[in-house]
Amino acid sequence: MAQISILGCGWLGFPLAKALLTNGFSVKGSTTSESKLQALKSAGIAPFLINLTPTLSNGGVEYGNTIADFLDGSETLIIDIPPQLRGKNNDASTANEKIFVEKIKTLIPYIQKSTVENVLFVSSTSVYGEITGTITEETPPKPDTESGKQLLEAEMLLQMNSNFKTTVLRFGGLIGEDRNPIHFLAGKQNLENPKSPINFIHQEDCIGIILKIIALNSWNEIYNGVCPFHPTREAYYTQKATELALSLPQFIHSEPSVKKLILSHNIEKVLNYGFIKNYL
Template sequence: MTQISILGCGWLGLPLAKAVLKEGFQVKGSTTSAEKLATLEENGIQSFLLALDSNTVPDAFADFLTASETLIIAIPPKLRGKNKDYSDAHNNSFVKKIENLVPYIQKSTIQNVLFISSTAVYGEANDVIDEKTIPVPVTESGKQLLEIEQLLLANTHFKTTVLRFGGLIGEDRNPARFLAGKENVANPDAPINLIDLEDCIGIILKILATDTWNTTLNAVTPFHPSREVYYTEKAVAEKLIPPSFNHENPSTGKTILSDYLIEKLNYTFTKNPL
C-alpha cells in the first residue's frame, strides 16, 4: 500500500483525500484549522496541523512526509485580500513558503510531487492556449505560481508534475452565482475556461494511476461558450437575475486547451459546466 501526503485538505484537498483513500492509498493530510483535525481523522486521514510561513517550516512537516511516496501540494497562494496592492507580497511570499519546504522534501521518502497550479500563469493572452504557450502572468498570484512551477520542475531529487486548473466550480462554487445580477460586465464574447471538482479529482487519480510525472498539464473542460451565453443560461436555470454585459468594447480572452492532458492520460471529462 502506497502512502500519499496532501498538503492542504481544503475545498479540493479533502474530497481528493477521500477519493485517494478509496483507491487503496494511505493518506496524510494537512490543515491550518485545529477544528478540522477531527474531520480528517474521522475520514481515515492521518491529520497534521501545518500553517506555512515565509520564514520558518512547521516542526511537524518532516513527519508529514515520512513514509510517503507522493506529495500533492493543493494550497492556494492567498495573495489577495488585506494586501490588495501586494505591498506585503514579499513577507507573504508563496514562493518562499514552498521554497522553504524543498530541502525537507529532498531528504524525505517523497519521489513524486504534484503541484496544483492555475491557468492564471498565462495572464491576459487573447489567443488559443496550450502547454507550449509561454506563460506571461500579470497577477501577483500568477507570477508566484509560475516561479514555484519552475522551482519544482528544475529539482532533480524528485519528479514533478504541474497541473494548471481553470476556474474551479462544483460543491459550494456554483457558477450561476458568479455574475448573477451584475451590470455592465466586460468581455461578453470571451470564452469560459472552467473545470468541475469531480474532474479535478478524476484527473489527479489518473495521474497517480499512470505514474505521469515530469510534465505540465492544462486542465480545463473542453467546453468554451461565451461568457454572456454561459452565465446568462446558468442564472436563468437557477432562477437568478442574469448579468448584463457591456458590448461597447471588443471582447478579449483566452481559450485554454486540454488536448495534451486528454491524450497523455487517456482521460474523458465527465462533468460539463452546464
Template sequence: MTQISILGCGWLGLPLAKKLIEKGYSVNGSTTSENKLSILENAGINPFIVILSEVEGALESESVSESITDFLAKSEILIIDIPPKLRGINAYSSDSSRKIFVEKIENLIPFIEKSTVKNVLFVSSTAVYGNENGIVTEETNANPETESGKQLLLAEALLQKNQNFATTIVRFGGLIGEDRHPVKFLAGKENLENPDAPVNLIHQNDCIGIIEEIIKQSKWNEVFNAVAPFHSSREEYYTQQAKNHNLVLPTFSTEKSNIKKVISSEKITNSLSYQFRLENY
C-alpha cells in the same frame, strides 16, 4: 500500500483525499486549523497541522519542523494544493509581501528533499498565461499579469528544477462545483465586461479524476492544462447558469472584447485518455 501526503485539505484537497482512500491509498492530510483535525480523521485521513511560514528560518523551530517531517514521512507522493491568497497585493506592495507564496515553497523544499517523497504534484492555475489570446497549450509561453499568477509560475519553476524529486504541474481553469460557482457572484451584476470571451472552467469532479489518472499512470515531469473542452461565451454561459440556479440574470456590456483565450485540454485527453464529465457543466 502507497502513501500520499496532501498539503492543503480544503475545497479540492479534502474530497481528493477521500477518493484516493477509496482507491486503496493511505493519505496524510494537512490543515492549518486544529478544529479541522477531527474532520480529516473521521474521513480516514491521517491528520497533521502544517503551517508554512514565509519568514526565512521560521520552519527551523523544533515543533514546526517535526510536524512537516512527520507529515511527509513514508509518503511516495506529495500533492501541493495550497492557494497563494494574495488578494490586495499589487505592484505597489513591498517586495517581501509580494513573495509570500514563493518563500513558503522555498522553505518547504528542503523537507521534501530529506523525505521519502519521489514525486510531487503541484496544483497551479491557468492564470500563469495572463490574457493570452488564441489557443493556449502547455507550449504557450506563460505571461502572468496577476500577482498570484506570477508567484505560481515562480513556485512551479522551483519545484521543476529540483533533481531530488519529479514534479508534475496541473494548471486548472476556473474552479466550479456543487457548492462553488462564479455565477453566484455575477448574478444581478450589470454591464459585465467581455461578453463574448470564452469560458475556461473545470469542475471539482474532473479535477479529482485528472489527478487520479496522473497518479495511476505515473505521469511525472509533465505540465497539464486542465480545462473542460467547451468554451461558450461568458454571456451565453452565465446567463444560462443564472437561469439554472434561479438567480437574477446578469447583464453584459455591448462592447465586444478582444480577449479570445481558449485553454486547450487536448494533452489531457490524449496523454491520459481522460474523458471530461461534461454533464457537470
C-alpha cells in the same frame, strides 16, 4: 498500501483525499485550521496542522509535530495550497510580495530529505496571463498578476529540483456543486467580456485527472486542466442564472471581448482522460 501526503485539504484536497482512500491509498492530510483536524481524522486521513511560513509552523504533537512526520513514508506529495495574493498589483515591492514562493522554498528542503519521489503541484491557468488566442501547454506563460507570477516561480522551483519529479497541473476556474461564479455575478450590471469563452473545470474532473496522473505515474509533465466546453461568458452565466432562478447578469458590448481559449491537449493525448463533466 501506498501512502500519499496532501498539503492542503481544503475545497479540493479533502474530497481528493477521500477518493484516494477509496482507491486503496493511505493518506496524510494537512490543514491550517485546528477545527478541521477531527473531520480529517474521522474520514480516515492522518491529520496534520501545518502552516507554511519562512520559519515553518507545525501542529500539535497529537497530530504530528514536524513536516518530516507529515512526509515520512509517502512516495507522492500533492501540494494544493492557494497563493492568497488577491489585491496585490504587478509592481508590488513589499516584503510580503514573495510570501507564496517563500512557502515553497521552505518546503523543498524537507521534500529532499523525505521518502517523497514525486510531487504534484496544483497551479492555475493564471500563469498564462491575459493572452488572446488559443492556449495549450506549449504556450509560454506570461502572468500579469502577482498570484500568477508567484505560481509560475513556484512551478519552476519544483521542476528544476532533481531530487524528485514534479508534475504541474494548471487548473482553470474551479467550479462544483457548491461553487459557481454565478452566485456572485447574478444581477450584476455592466459586466465585461460577454463574448469571452469560459475556461472552467469541475471538482470531479480535478480529482479524476489527479487520480489518472498517479495511476499512470505521469511525472515531469505539465497539464492544463480545463473542461472542453467553452460557451461565452454571457451565454453560460445567463443559462446558469435561469437554471437557478437568479437575477440575470447584464453585460456591456461596447468594448471587444478577450478571446482566451485554454485547451487541455496533454490531458487528452498523454493521459487519455475522458472528462466526467463535459457540460458544466
